[in-house]
Amino acid sequence: MVLSSPPLRRRGPGDGPGGEARLPVLEFEAIVQDFRTPQGEGVRRVLDGISFAVQPGQFTAVVGPSGCGKSTLLHMAAGLLAPSAGAVRHGGVPVASINRAVGFVPQQAQLLPWKTLRENVELPLLLRRVPAAERAQRLGEMLAAVGLAGFEDHYPHQLSGGMQKRASIARTLIYRPDVVLMDEPFGALDAQTRMVMQNDLQTLASRQQTTILFVTHDLTEAILLADNVVLLSRQPTRLKADIAIPLERPRNVFQPFHTKGFAELYDRVWSIFQAEIAPPEAGDAA
Numbered sequence: 001m002v003l004s005s006p007p008l009r010r011r012g013p014g015d016g017p018g019g020e021a022r023l024p025v026l027e028f029e030a031i032v033q034d035f036r037t038p039q040g041e042g043v044r045r046v047l048d049g050i051s052f053a054v055q056p057g058q059f060t061a062v063v064g065p066s067g068c069g070k071s072t073l074l075h076m077a078a079g080l081l082a083p084s085a086g087a088v089r090h091g092g093v094p095v096a097s098i099n100r101a102v103g104f105v106p107q108q109a110q111l112l113p114w115k116t117l118r119e120n121v122e123l124p125l126l127l128r129r130v131p132a133a134e135r136a137q138r139l140g141e142m143l144a145a146v147g148l149a150g151f152e153d154h155y156p157h158q159l160s161g162g163m164q165k166r167a168s169i170a171r172t173l174i175y176r177p178d179v180v181l182m183d184e185p186f187g188a189l190d191a192q193t194r195m196v197m198q199n200d201l202q203t204l205a206s207r208q209q210t211t212i213l214f215v216t217h218d219l220t221e222a223i224l225l226a227d228n229v230v231l232l233s234r235q236p237t238r239l240k241a242d243i244a245i246p247l248e249r250p251r252n253v254f255q256p257f258h259t260k261g262f263a264e265l266y267d268r269v270w271s272i273f274q275a276e277i278a279p280p281e282a283g284d285a286a
């Protein structure tokens with residue numbers, strides 16, 4: 001496996017006073033995606049000109065109805081799929097092949113069942129030929145950060161769903177990807193575990209200044225976790241709004257309505273989003 005370092009960000013006129021680059025980590029520019037219909041006789045436009053950017057250290061949530069193309073956008077950022085038109089850039093460089101500088105946290109934890117927690121989480125470092133001493137140190141730090149210290153020798157089936165999810169996140173963060181792509185990562189968890197995981201992710205992301213592109217269909221989750229929420233429409237999918245979420249941190253994910261300003265933001269997002277998920281009015285089909 002090729003060891004790849006994150007692309008360097010170019011310096012430019014928009015850079016900060018200390019010379020720090022302000023180039024977005026990821027840019028989606030006028031993305032169009034056409035897929036063949038299942039019967040193969042035609043093409044269907046799924047994404048219809050989507051543009052937004054993910055800034056360094058920011059938590060961006062993408063919200064849209066089921067099937068609107070959220071996973072497809074993440075696949076493009078990971079270099080698994082080239083858009084039919086438009087461009088995806090990472091650090092200013094077009095993504096042209098598998099992008100190993102991003103991390104991907106899938107909906108299901110996908111741990112290797114025959115490997116221990118230690119072996120699962122350490123795997124990306126082994127593949128990148130990180131020396132043993134550094135591997136051990138990073139593993140210790142990472143497991144502590146996600147609350148899994150002491151479970152090193154457990155196999156996945158000996159861990160709860162929430163712990164498996166923590167392991168999956170640890171396995172991605174341990175190689176310090178430039179940006180973490182998360183595809184409805186908490187969708188399969190029970191409601192309580194989900195809140196705990198949201199809270200822990202919020203802490204982890206702000207402590208480590210991680211850049212995250214987080215896909216969800218849950219408005220509350222998006223507003224509670226994100227710095228900005230990208231709202232997508234139904235197919236053919238367009239960007240409806242990119243809304244800044246200026247709520248103070250840490251946010252109370254357990255009692256969202258106790259978070260000052262949450263209700264107003266929720267109403268605002270909902271007022272834009274409801275048309276995309278509301279059932280068709282009687283007579284629409286006529």
Ligand SMILES: Nc1ncnc2c1ncn2[C@@H]1O[C@H](COP(=O)(O)OP(=O)(O)O)[C@@H](O)[C@H]1O
Pocket residue numbers: 035036046064065066067068069070071072073
């Ligand atoms: N490889 C593919 N070939 C054909 N159609 C696809 C393919 N991948 C996704 N689609 C279709 O594109 C649409 C968007 O899919 P997806 O990105 O998975 O949506 P979401 O993650 O928002 O639920 C869906 O209608 C899906 O059936």
Ligand SMILES: [Mg+2]
Pocket residue numbers: 070071072183
């Ligand atoms: Mg999806």
